[in-house]
Amino acid sequence: MAQVVLSNELGRQFAGGQTHFDVDAVNVRKLIGALDEMFPGLGAELQSDGIAIAIDGEIFSDPFLEAIADNSEVYFLPAIKGG
Amino acid sequence: MGYEDKELKWVGTRQIRPDGVDKVTGRANFGADLNLPGMLTGKILRSPHPHAKIVSINTDKAAALPGVKAIVTGADMPEMPSEMAQAGEGAVNFRYLSNNIMAHDKVLYDGHPVAAVAAISDAVANEALSLIEVEYEVLPHVIDVEESMKPDAPVLHDTIFTAGVEPKPEKPSNVVMRVQMGFGDPDAGYEKSDVVIERNYTTQPVHQGYIEPHAAVVEWTENDECRIWCSSQGQFMVRTFTAKLLDLELAQVRVTPAEIGGGFGGKTTIYLEPVAALLSRKSHRPVRMVMSRDEVFRATGPTSGTAMRVKIGATRDGKIQGAEAELKYQAGAYPGSPVAPGCMTAFAPYALENVKTVGYDVVVNRPLSASYRAPGAPMASFAVESAIDELAQELGMDPIDLRLKNAAKEGTQAPYGPKFKSIGYIETLEAAKAHPNYNIPLGPNQGRGVASGFWFNIGMQSSATVNVAEDGTVCVISGNPDIGGSRASLAMMAAEVLGVDYNKVKIIVGDTASIGYNDVTGGSRVTFATGMAIIQAAEDVVQQLRERAAMTWDIGVDAVVWEDGFARPASANAGDFKPLSLADIAAKAGRTGGPINGKAAINARGAGAGFGTHICDVEVDPDTGHVTVLRYTAVQDAGKAIHPGYVEGQMQGGVAQGVGWALNEEYIYGEDGRLQNPGFLDYRMPVASDLPMIDTVIVEVPNPAHPFGVRGVGEVPIVPPLGATANAVSHAIGKRMTDLPLSPPAIVSALDS
Amino acid sequence: MPNLARREEEQGSKMSGFQFEAPASVDEAVGVLANAAGNVRVLAGGTDLLVQLRAGIVKPDLVVDIKRIDELNTIRQESDGSFLIGAAVCGQAISENDALHKTWPGVVEAMDLIGSTQVQGRASLGGNLCNASPAADSVPGIVAAGAVCIVAGPNGRREVPVEEIPTAPGKTSLAKGEFVVAIKLPPRPAHSGDAYLRMIPRTEMDIAIVGAGVNLTLDDQGVCTAARVALGAVAPTVLLVKDAGAALVGTKVDEAALTKLAAAASAACNPIDDKRGTIEYRKKVAGVLAQRAAKIALERAGSN
Amino acid sequence: MAKFHVTATVNGEEVEYLCDPQQTMLDVLRDELNLTGTKEGCSSGDCGACSVILDGRLVCSCLALGAELDGAKIETIEGMAEGDELHPLQQKFLEEAALQCGFCTPGFLVAAKNLLERNPDPTETEVRYWLAGNLCRCTGYDKIIRSVLDVAAEMRGS
Numbered sequence A: 001m002a003q004v005v006l007s008n009e010l011g012r013q014f015a016g017g018q019t020h021f022d023v024d025a026v027n028v029r030k031l032i033g034a035l036d037e038m039f040p041g042l043g044a045e046l047q048s049d050g051i052a053i054a055i056d057g058e059i060f061s062d063p064f065l066e067a068i069a070d071n072s073e074v075y076f077l078p079a080i081k082g083g
Numbered sequence B: 001m002g003y004e005d006k007e008l009k010w011v012g013t014r015q016i017r018p019d020g021v022d023k024v025t026g027r028a029n030f031g032a033d034l035n036l037p038g039m040l041t042g043k044i045l046r047s048p049h050p051h052a053k054i055v056s057i058n059t060d061k062a063a064a065l066p067g068v069k070a071i072v073t074g075a076d077m078p079e080m081p082s083e084m085a086q087a088g089e090g091a092v093n094f095r096y097l098s099n100n101i102m103a104h105d106k107v108l109y110d111g112h113p114v115a116a117v118a119a120i121s122d123a124v125a126n127e128a129l130s131l132i133e134v135e136y137e138v139l140p141h142v143i144d145v146e147e148s149m150k151p152d153a154p155v156l157h158d159t160i161f162t163a164g165v166e167p168k169p170e171k172p173s174n175v176v177m178r179v180q181m182g183f184g185d186p187d188a189g190y191e192k193s194d195v196v197i198e199r200n201y202t203t204q205p206v207h208q209g210y211i212e213p214h215a216a217v218v219e220w221t222e223n224d225e226c227r228i229w230c231s232s233q234g235q236f237m238v239r240t241f242t243a244k245l246l247d248l249e250l251a252q253v254r255v256t257p258a259e260i261g262g263g264f265g266g267k268t269t270i271y272l273e274p275v276a277a278l279l280s281r282k283s284h285r286p287v288r289m290v291m292s293r294d295e296v297f298r299a300t301g302p303t304s305g306t307a308m309r310v311k312i313g314a315t316r317d318g319k320i321q322g323a324e325a326e327l328k329y330q331a332g333a334y335p336g337s338p339v340a341p342g343c344m345t346a347f348a349p350y351a352l353e354n355v356k357t358v359g360y361d362v363v364v365n366r367p368l369s370a371s372y373r374a375p376g377a378p379m380a381s382f383a384v385e386s387a388i389d390e391l392a393q394e395l396g397m398d399p400i401d402l403r404l405k406n407a408a409k410e411g412t413q414a415p416y417g418p419k420f421k422s423i424g425y426i427e428t429l430e431a432a433k434a435h436p437n438y439n440i441p442l443g444p445n446q447g448r449g450v451a452s453g454f455w456f457n458i459g460m461q462s463s464a465t466v467n468v469a470e471d472g473t474v475c476v477i478s479g480n481p482d483i484g485g486s487r488a489s490l491a492m493m494a495a496e497v498l499g500v501d502y503n504k505v506k507i508i509v510g511d512t513a514s515i516g517y518n519d520v521t522g523g524s525r526v527t528f529a530t531g532m533a534i535i536q537a538a539e540d541v542v543q544q545l546r547e548r549a550a551m552t553w554d555i556g557v558d559a560v561v562w563e564d565g566f567a568r569p570a571s572a573n574a575g576d577f578k579p580l581s582l583a584d585i586a587a588k589a590g591r592t593g594g595p596i597n598g599k600a601a602i603n604a605r606g607a608g609a610g611f612g613t614h615i616c617d618v619e620v621d622p623d624t625g626h627v628t629v630l631r632y633t634a635v636q637d638a639g640k641a642i643h644p645g646y647v648e649g650q651m652q653g654g655v656a657q658g659v660g661w662a663l664n665e666e667y668i669y670g671e672d673g674r675l676q677n678p679g680f681l682d683y684r685m686p687v688a689s690d691l692p693m694i695d696t697v698i699v700e701v702p703n704p705a706h707p708f709g710v711r712g713v714g715e716v717p718i719v720p721p722l723g724a725t726a727n728a729v730s731h732a733i734g735k736r737m738t739d740l741p742l743s744p745p746a747i748v749s750a751l752d753s
Numbered sequence C: 001m002p003n004l005a006r007r008e009e010e011q012g013s014k015m016s017g018f019q020f021e022a023p024a025s026v027d028e029a030v031g032v033l034a035n036a037a038g039n040v041r042v043l044a045g046g047t048d049l050l051v052q053l054r055a056g057i058v059k060p061d062l063v064v065d066i067k068r069i070d071e072l073n074t075i076r077q078e079s080d081g082s083f084l085i086g087a088a089v090c091g092q093a094i095s096e097n098d099a100l101h102k103t104w105p106g107v108v109e110a111m112d113l114i115g116s117t118q119v120q121g122r123a124s125l126g127g128n129l130c131n132a133s134p135a136a137d138s139v140p141g142i143v144a145a146g147a148v149c150i151v152a153g154p155n156g157r158r159e160v161p162v163e164e165i166p167t168a169p170g171k172t173s174l175a176k177g178e179f180v181v182a183i184k185l186p187p188r189p190a191h192s193g194d195a196y197l198r199m200i201p202r203t204e205m206d207i208a209i210v211g212a213g214v215n216l217t218l219d220d221q222g223v224c225t226a227a228r229v230a231l232g233a234v235a236p237t238v239l240l241v242k243d244a245g246a247a248l249v250g251t252k253v254d255e256a257a258l259t260k261l262a263a264a265a266s267a268a269c270n271p272i273d274d275k276r277g278t279i280e281y282r283k284k285v286a287g288v289l290a291q292r293a294a295k296i297a298l299e300r301a302g303s304n
Numbered sequence D: 001m002a003k004f005h006v007t008a009t010v011n012g013e014e015v016e017y018l019c020d021p022q023q024t025m026l027d028v029l030r031d032e033l034n035l036t037g038t039k040e041g042c043s044s045g046d047c048g049a050c051s052v053i054l055d056g057r058l059v060c061s062c063l064a065l066g067a068e069l070d071g072a073k074i075e076t077i078e079g080m081a082e083g084d085e086l087h088p089l090q091q092k093f094l095e096e097a098a099l100q101c102g103f104c105t106p107g108f109l110v111a112a113k114n115l116l117e118r119n120p121d122p123t124e125t126e127v128r129y130w131l132a133g134n135l136c137r138c139t140g141y142d143k144i145i146r147s148v149l150d151v152a153a154e155m156r157g158s
Helices: A008-014 A028-038 A042-046 B020-024 B060-064 B094-101 B122-131 B145-149 B186-192 B235-246 B273-283 B293-299 B339-345 B377-395 B399-406 B425-434 B486-498 B526-553 B582-587 B644-663 B720-733 B744-752 C026-035 C049-055 C091-096 C098-103 C105-112 C125-130 C138-145 C242-246 C255-268 C279-302 D025-032 D088-095 D105-118 D124-130 D142-156
Strands: A002-005 A020-023 A051-055 A058-060 A073-078 B040-046 B052-058 B068-073 B084-087 B090-093 B113-119 B133-138 B175-183 B195-203 B215-220 B226-230 B253-257 B287-290 B306-314 B320-332 B355-363 B446-455 B460-468 B474-478 B505-509 B560-563 B566-569 B597-604 B610-620 B627-637 B694-699 C019-021 C040-043 C062-065 C075-077 C083-086 C148-153 C156-161 C166-168 C179-185 C192-199 C210-218 C224-232 D004-010 D013-019 D051-054 D057-060 D073-075
Touching: A002 A028, A008 A042, A008 B175, A020 A028, A028 A042, A042 A051, A073 B339, B020 D088, B020 D105, B040 B122, B040 B273, B040 B293, B052 B113, B060 B068, B060 B122, B068 B122, B068 B273, B090 B094, B094 B235, B094 B273, B113 B122, B113 B273, B145 B306, B145 B320, B145 B355, B175 B339, B186 B306, B186 B320, B195 B377, B215 B273, B226 B235, B226 B273, B235 B253, B235 B273, B273 B287, B306 B377, B320 B339, B320 B377, B339 B355, B339 B377, B339 B446, B377 B399, B377 B446, B377 B644, B377 B720, B399 B425, B399 B446, B425 B446, B425 B610, B425 B627, B425 B694, B446 B720, B460 B526, B474 B486, B474 B526, B486 B505, B486 B526, B486 B644, B526 B560, B526 B566, B526 B582, B526 B597, B610 B644, B610 B720, B627 B644, B627 B720, B644 B694, B644 B720, B644 D142, B720 B744, B744 C279, C026 C062, C026 C148, C026 C179, C075 C098, C083 C098, C091 C098, C091 C105, C098 C105, C105 C138, C105 C192, C105 C210, C105 C279, C125 C138, C125 C179, C138 C179, C138 C192, C138 C210, C138 C224, C192 C279, C210 C279, C224 C242, C224 C255, C224 C279, C242 C255, C255 C279, D013 D025, D025 D051, D051 D105, D057 D105, D088 D105, D088 D142, D105 D124, D105 D142, D124 D142
Parallel strands: A002 A073, B040 B287, B226 B253, B320 B355, B474 B505, B627 B694, C019 C062, C040 C062, D004 D073
Antiparallel strands: A002 A020, A051 A058, A051 A073, B040 B113, B052 B133, B068 B113, B084 B090, B175 B355, B195 B306, B215 B226, B215 B287, B306 B320, B446 B610, B460 B474, B460 B597, B560 B566, B610 B627, C075 C083, C083 C179, C148 C156, C148 C179, C192 C210, C210 C224, D004 D013, D051 D057, D051 D073
């Protein structure tokens, strides 16, 4: 199971304030699908622009097919712009 | 695919940049240098009011002026839906972008464009602007971030309702959103603490200050092709933004990057191109638009001014038990301050158990903020590093030791959640502590300040092509404007992989029709991500060279190795063949299948986080408040310095900008909401005599995700200087300085208080 | 990149139109100025005028370049030891004149502080004076020196104390047809010295927040017999602060006298709060700089 | 409005041009003579990107009128290299990475050349003050100053 962490705001909006979840998924696409099943509407939000995903400490700005290992840590974060 | 174990011939050396001679002889073509036959001059009429409704615009008199060929107002710009879309470096609201480039119904800052003309000369264009009649209904304005957050503040947009607060607001507000992140319970941490520091801090908006004003030439051809030559941090960004705002297909727009005279984030967006395009379409002639310095200051992106509160508690041993920050960032006229990265980076250098950051994105009647080097990080870092410095003072600890005690390392959970991978923060602290400058004794009125800083660095999309010419020379096509010598570092990596002489590798920056998509030159990504694409394209070439040699020798490709620019049999068993050079194979490429071209298109993964630690020594004249920077030392983990000279240059340049931010740079608005210092005279960027030599130490903790270990270096060096300088001044005068800039009157007033 | 072809049409400048004349003699210049209709501007170094033209702050009908007149481009030392500095001589040429530098180091240093090396290649003492900025660096120096202007006009030449030329920011007492030909520095008495200091946030390229010029003379016993103190950027025009000078006269310019001088300098200020500095700051620093400049002037006076 | 006919020497060659009274020397160099190596950064004399040498003195070309230049001798960045031979300052800037974006570079080179012609042995402070009118936002000045000092030493033969 991957450990998934949402931002406070997303947790409040979609998950009744809960932000930490254990989800079984092999990649980002499946993970988002699973979260959307748990909290309808969250999937679209997680795929919207302006949200990045960190998998095991590495930040991806536009992930989709990135693999998720069995005990990966996955964080949904605001996307970063550089200067 | 790593090269760490190999002996490197080019990477890590100081080669002369391929575009260098053109740049030292005045031959390089920047945005304003292009002249097309029949070209017109385009100029923009700007609002003198910080906040007003546009009641009417009458362009009849201007249009009647001989020599005026076209006029554009907001009515000529297609209506954009208010929605975020992925473009350039991230999400962009094109309605805001369109309105910022040409006001539609309301002006939101002094300098907001309201109309534009194209004419046969500057003089005619200027006269035409003076003949355009705009009737305004002036509205109350708000400049200060905290004023703008008050419930009775004039509201800029009646469509903005604060996101991220409960209950969902019913009234529109200037507070665009509230963000919060962190973990643990800071209050519980303070309970355990022996010392708690809590302070308010402010910083003023500062401009990127590139010396080249924005410039663009646009020719709308009779084939309905929109051709653009301009100075920007990304030709593909210009293409996407212009096409979107004008409702064009991307393939209709072709953008050729001119040389760029500095950007620092400020040229990751557009201001002129759609306007020039419309003027060109209307006039059937090419149009050149070049901003004056006054326009650059009034209407292009500074970064946010801020109001911040930081609280940190620690036990006597120096262990930080709890930390929190509240950050209020000015976005300017439309949403989009870098407050989220501010929240994410504020405490990033530290391993914390209890941390909380709350941020607010706030619109005010100032120009829309734009990215500036490590967007959002320097101000938050200033507040946190000042508080850490005060904590060290209270605890009687050396400020580097205090940081070492709490330093983030591989596996530390970052304040924004994930755990850091391989990082080199501790190494920068140790190198700073060991630097001789850290032990130079200080005299009266002198002070030493230390601060650390963090930036994520990014990867993103890059394309690269490596073409082998028949004579064995190599042409590399990159898709990123070269803002600071990146052609050199990219060509060096290609030469290294191919095993050919650096001088045999030519590199160009392609236009949008000649190279695949690239994200902008920004985010410290070019040497990392585009470098990775070029390495892969060169490896593609190497694979083809081995195949061609194998065909030539009639052996299996696995029996051919590529070493030092030669194909060789892998072992004696493979046969006895005279090694073939790249040139040998290229000369006969037709025989073995045709031209040898390598390419790669990637979404680069694994950008390595960067840390730096700076030491600043100052002397303050206690009677006048004048600050002299005596010496400055910047230590940074670069992962691997491909071209150490340009890495040092990035560090030194970042320091100079940060010191300017700390000491004198600021936007000064009058009561009337107009900018009072839109020029280099009164904006006061550092000049050569304001600074000492800037000593640099490059630490190399390789990024395992990059073949050469590159982390990216452009942004980290602007993060620590605000705190380092303010800490130095605070020690020199014996008063804690919490508001930037530390101008002489501010210092004298602190000393007299 | 397409061909860098010449544009088919002229590109005008970013300024509104004006006529341009470059007379070759003082008389010719007086004639041009006296007969001109409308708004006329004299162009010396141009480092202020061109910026104002570009910004649209001034919109003249005629610009008269006086740099082609020999007398305006010459520095001459008279037999009595006085110096005549042509109004259009650029700052760099003033700095390069060893005799002038040695005799009036404060005046030369003040001029040298204006702008960059590039500006020094053009900016003139006459221009800095007639631009009538309260913050002009060279003006406190020449006011403290007791300099006079040679003014040419339709009625011939006259001499005017330099402090009487600027009357308000951007305004001068020059009549129609008049212009400054030269600035005359008086003969230097023995045991005298001058100095100028200014405060800017950076080290270069700023407009003075405060400027202070001091010129003083000692007798053989080291007692101050005359002193002039002038301040810039603390009032609508450069101030000659008589009380500050008087604080030194009759003293050996000791700490007590210097404290009195500083107090008089601060008290004389009538500054404004603006983007460059606050009232409080300007008042305080005027005293600080006047005192520091006086110390330098004293040291110089003691060495000649 | 009548144009001025001006004859001047630019980089050793006599040139003639017509200009409006309000065109600056910078406008003339860039628009009339196509010498676009001289850059416009501010048009107020505050950045030095338009530095040229006028009758032996370093000036901002944005602060002189084209009409003033009859008979003048002007040196621009385009005249700094002699044929294929770069000026030592140009060469050193390349070797020492003393430029990043390169926009301010022509102005710095012209200014530094003028300095070394007048003062072959400047101190670091003298170099910094001489070049204080040339803004650079990329480099922090460090490598520029070092390059000028190094070239000065090399040209002195030490």
